[in-house]
Amino acid sequence: MVDYQPFLSVHVPDDSVEVVQNSYSSPIDGDRSPVIRRRSVKEILIVFSGLLMVALLVAIIGGKEPNFHADTNGSLASSRPRPEILRPAVSRGVSEGVSEKTNRLNSAGDNVQEFPWNNSMLSWQRTAYHFQPENNWMNDPNGPLFYKGWYHFFYQFNPNGAVWGDIVWGHAVSTDLIHWIHLPLAMIADQWYDINGVWSGSATIVSDDKVVMLYTGLTNESVQVQNLAYPADPSDPLLIKWVKYSGNPVLFPPSGIDSQDFRDPTTAWLTSEKKWRIIIGSKVNETGISFVYDTEDFKTYKPLKGVLHGVPGTGMWECVDFFPVSLIENVGLDTSENGLGLKHVVKASLDEDRHDYYAFGTYDERSGKWVPDHPEIDVGIGLRYDYGIFYASKTFYDQAKKRRVLWGWISESDSESADMKKGWASLQSIPRTLLFDNKTGTHLLQWPVEETESLRLSSKEFDKVLVKPGSVVPLDVGTATQLDIIAEFELDEKALEEVYESNEEFSCSSSGGAAQRGALGPFGILVLADDSRSEQTPVYFYVSKGSDGYLKTFFCTDQSRSSVATDVNKQIYGSFVPVIQDEKLSVRILVDHSIVESFAQGGRTCITSRVYPTKAIYGAARVFLFNNATETNVTASLKIWQMNSAFIHPYQNENHIDSSIKLSNNLVISILFFFLLFFFL
Numbered sequence: 297m298v299d300y301q302p303f304l305s306v307h308v309p310d311d312s313v314e315v316v317q318n319s320y321s322s323p324i325d326g327d328r329s330p331v332i333r334r335r336s337v338k339e340i341l342i343v344f345s346g347l348l349m350v351a352l353l354v355a356i357i358g359g360k361e362p363n364f365h366a367d368t369n370g371s372l373a374s375s376r377p378r379p380e381i382l383r384p385a386v387s388r389g390v391s392e393g394v395s396e397k398t399n400r401l402n403s404a405g406d407n408v409q410e411f412p413w414n415n416s417m418l419s420w421q422r423t424a425y426h427f428q429p430e431n432n433w434m435n436d437p438n439g440p441l442f443y444k445g446w447y448h449f450f451y452q453f454n455p456n457g458a459v460w461g462d463i464v465w466g467h468a469v470s471t472d473l474i475h476w477i478h479l480p481l482a483m484i485a486d487q488w489y490d491i492n493g494v495w496s497g498s499a500t501i502v503s504d505d506k507v508v509m510l511y512t513g514l515t516n517e518s519v520q521v522q523n524l525a526y527p528a529d530p531s532d533p534l535l536i537k538w539v540k541y542s543g544n545p546v547l548f549p550p551s552g553i554d555s556q557d558f559r560d561p562t563t564a565w566l567t568s569e570k571k572w573r574i575i576i577g578s579k580v581n582e583t584g585i586s587f588v589y590d591t592e593d594f595k596t597y598k599p600l601k602g603v604l605h606g607v608p609g610t611g612m613w614e615c616v617d618f619f620p621v622s623l624i625e626n627v628g629l630d631t632s633e634n635g636l637g638l639k640h641v642v643k644a645s646l647d648e649d650r651h652d653y654y655a656f657g658t659y660d661e662r663s664g665k666w667v668p669d670h671p672e673i674d675v676g677i678g679l680r681y682d683y684g685i686f687y688a689s690k691t692f693y694d695q696a697k698k699r700r701v702l703w704g705w706i707s708e709s710d711s712e713s714a715d716m717k718k719g720w721a722s723l724q725s726i727p728r729t730l731l732f733d734n735k736t737g738t739h740l741l742q743w744p745v746e747e748t749e750s751l752r753l754s755s756k757e758f759d760k761v762l763v764k765p766g767s768v769v770p771l772d773v774g775t776a777t778q779l780d781i782i783a784e785f786e787l788d789e790k791a792l793e794e795v796y797e798s799n800e801e802f803s804c805s806s807s808g809g810a811a812q813r814g815a816l817g818p819f820g821i822l823v824l825a826d827d828s829r830s831e832q833t834p835v836y837f838y839v840s841k842g843s844d845g846y847l848k849t850f851f852c853t854d855q856s857r858s859s860v861a862t863d864v865n866k867q868i869y870g871s872f873v874p875v876i877q878d879e880k881l882s883v884r885i886l887v888d889h890s891i892v893e894s895f896a897q898g899g900r901t902c903i904t905s906r907v908y909p910t911k912a913i914y915g916a917a918r919v920f921l922f923n924n925a926t927e928t929n930v931t932a933s934l935k936i937w938q939m940n941s942a943f944i945h946p947y948q949n950e951n952h953i954d955s956s957i958k959l960s961n962n963l964v965i966s967i968l969f970f971f972l973l974f975f976f977l
């Protein structure tokens with residue numbers, strides 16, 4: 297095994313690991329000869345006759361059903377739905393010293409009737425252009441970076457099932473952050489210092505061809521330690537093989553800190569003394585904190601006095617992030633940038649409420665401290681990246697396009713038993729570009745990376761559609777399961793001036809959702825609705841007028857009628873969204889089967905939800921406008937694109953299947969067979 301040495305001067309003894317799975321063919325070797333050439337003609341005929349029979353049978357019985365992962369007991373084979381009572385979910389994660397990973401049905405209580413999900417419903421839930429592994433469980437994004445022409449994405453992955461456990465690092469690459477190719481596992485749990493889990497971490501680009509990865513390992517004694525890994529071959533742009541440093545672990549929990557409260561090292565940034573600096577999340581009693589360390593070689597670390605920052609009452613800080621944003625330019629900044637014309641963002645993922653909070657502040661390099669601009673909206677008590685389901689996020693600086701890109705883990709909000717039936721759980725958000733919002737001075741603007749637009753197919757425009765109070769207007773866009781929607785709304789000036797009624801207590805989550813009518817809202821868009829709207833997911837605004845005459849705008853997503861199934865989360869999500877004078881209300885919505893990602897006012901307030909309709913699926917999914925305000929007309933202008941699939945696939949298929957065509961395996965086998973038959977007869 298190669299120990300490339302130049303930067304780390306690491307001695308890698310024989311017992312160090314080559315963390316590669318054998319089940320994939322190495323893309324480097326470039327073995328392009330299809331496996332079948334090595335077999336005899338007779339064998340091929342026998343094998344393919346068999347396969348053809350199976351394929352035809354499947355094709356006849358299964359119709360157009362996509363491939364489906366049965367659970368280990370093959371329980372999908374017998375498809376008669378049998379309603380059963382769900383047992384309370386087993387807690388996953390907490391007992392091993394990491395946050396709760398069980399997808400609890402937090403709105404539905406413990407004994408929920410399991411909905412008779414069938415194959416076609418569950419298959420429909422799989423997304424077309426969001427990142428997800430081929431199967432099994434995924435959680436946090438890890439170590440994103442751009443290297444030698446490729447975006448790399450690593451992720452927390454359970455190779456053994458669709459629930460959390462046995463965590464290793466999955467790995468995928470892309471040239472555009474959208475079309476991903478799955479690679480072999482980057483790191484597996486094979487050392488005493490990570491045998492109980494190869495947990496989250498971050499990449500640092502030390503120089504053009506030097507990358508290091510710091511990650512948390514859970515040791516054989518369940519202690520959270522930090523470890524170093526690096527590419528075995530830095531000249532490989534795909535960074536397939538990773539080597540763990542022989543001197544691991546490089547950091548143990550500081551004294552006085554619980555051995556299970558020390559995890560998720562950040563990307564390192566340079567100090568003016570040319571040292572690398574990282575932070576790591578922790579807590580002391582109920583105060584969430586981040587420790588600061590300096591290092592010159594990533595092997596030995598010097599702790600700084602005190603912490604970068606801490607906020608009482610916020611509990612354990614997971615997946616802390618730290619980065620500068622430009623106040624004067626429309627670009628992202630390298631993590632090491634410092635000086636004038638920028639602010640620093642601190643983000644923490646709160647273990648206790650499972651949300652990601654950020655705040656702007658001033659970073660003092662010399663003391664290694666950060667002070668929030670507004671203590672009343674400090675980390676963990678103020679702004680969130682997303683008011684729906686979005687956690688354990690991480691940014692990276694994309695040096696190729698000079699932008700900061702945010703990834704977030706989007707878990708399931710259905711039942712764990714449904715996840716096991718479909719054989720997978722969790723998505724990643726569409727990567728979002730982050731910019732400082734210089735109009736408000738208080739918010740980040742989050743927006744799907746521009747490459748998302750490469751998926752846009754045909755579009756339809758709707759100009760100034762009048763939506764009267766209490767009405768619903770269908771928008772004819774054909775099938776509505778993969779969409780990119782951009783919409784603007786205007787209210788009657790007169791109504792805005794004249795309305796007396798105020799609702800200063802409005803909150804998305806507790807004010808009755810889209811069915812609770814107020815003077816100036818709710819109004820917006822219904823996605824994933826069927827014709828009769830027995831299922832619908834409203835994404836909407838609500839304007840309230842205070843007794844002082846000022847207007848306040850809220851942005852919400854109402855999942856309460858998103859599905860007739862009872863065993864899914866039906867929370868109503870949302871928050872306040874700042875609207876500057878003379879701005880129209882605007883929203884962008886990405887719909888991709890079971891995920892709806894919404895960005896209001898250019899991305900000041902975002903909401904991601906997972907919805908699991910049973911009727912509003914496939915060709916039955918529709919889009920509507922609605923206005924449930926009582927006192928105002930709403931005029932809506934929209935552009936709606938059909939979105940292509942991203943055809944995310946494993947590398948090994950590159951050689952056999954044109955990646956632009958997603959054929960079911962059955963079809964491929966049948967075509968191969970006929971081809972061979974023709975050839976031999």
Ligand SMILES: *[C@@H]1O[C@H](CO)[C@@H](O)[C@H](O)[C@H]1NC(C)=O
Binds near residue numbers: 367368371
């Ligand atoms: C699958 O089978 C195993 C062993 O037969 C059993 O312990 C387990 O409960 C089964 N799981 C399901 C989901 O039926």
Ligand SMILES: *[C@@H]1O[C@H](CO)[C@@H](O)[C@H](O)[C@H]1NC(C)=O
Binds near residue numbers: 375414415416417
């Ligand atoms: C699944 O259930 C729906 C609604 O009951 C039904 O229309 C559909 O045909 C079923 N699909 C399969 C494959 O059973």
Ligand SMILES: *[C@@H]1O[C@H](CO)[C@@H](O)[C@H](O)[C@H]1NC(C)=O
Binds near residue numbers: 488516517
């Ligand atoms: C864990 O591994 C370390 C290093 O190999 C070893 O010294 C220690 O005894 C192990 N602990 C247990 C409980 O096996």
Ligand SMILES: *[C@@H]1O[C@H](CO)[C@@H](O)[C@H](O)[C@H]1NC(C)=O
Binds near residue numbers: 580581
């Ligand atoms: C944590 O709480 C304990 C018990 O309330 C207290 O004795 C201790 O001083 C606290 N630690 C810190 C660092 O505040």
Ligand SMILES: *[C@@H]1O[C@H](CO)[C@@H](O)[C@H](O)[C@H]1NC(C)=O
Binds near residue numbers: 734
């Ligand atoms: C605000 O940001 C925009 C780009 O997002 C930039 O064009 C503009 O100059 C900035 N305004 C100020 C006052 O910095």
Ligand SMILES: *[C@@H]1O[C@H](CO)[C@@H](O)[C@H](O)[C@H]1NC(C)=O
Binds near residue numbers: 768810813822834924
């Ligand atoms: C509008 O409000 C009415 C009355 O509460 C309700 O029945 C209807 O479902 C609401 N419309 C939408 C789209 O939620």
Ligand SMILES: *[C@@H]1O[C@H](CO)[C@@H](O)[C@H](O)[C@H]1NC(C)=O
Binds near residue numbers: 764765788791929
């Ligand atoms: C809505 O617009 C219609 C048509 O222009 C008008 O007749 C109606 O009075 C308006 N309603 C409100 C509440 O402004």
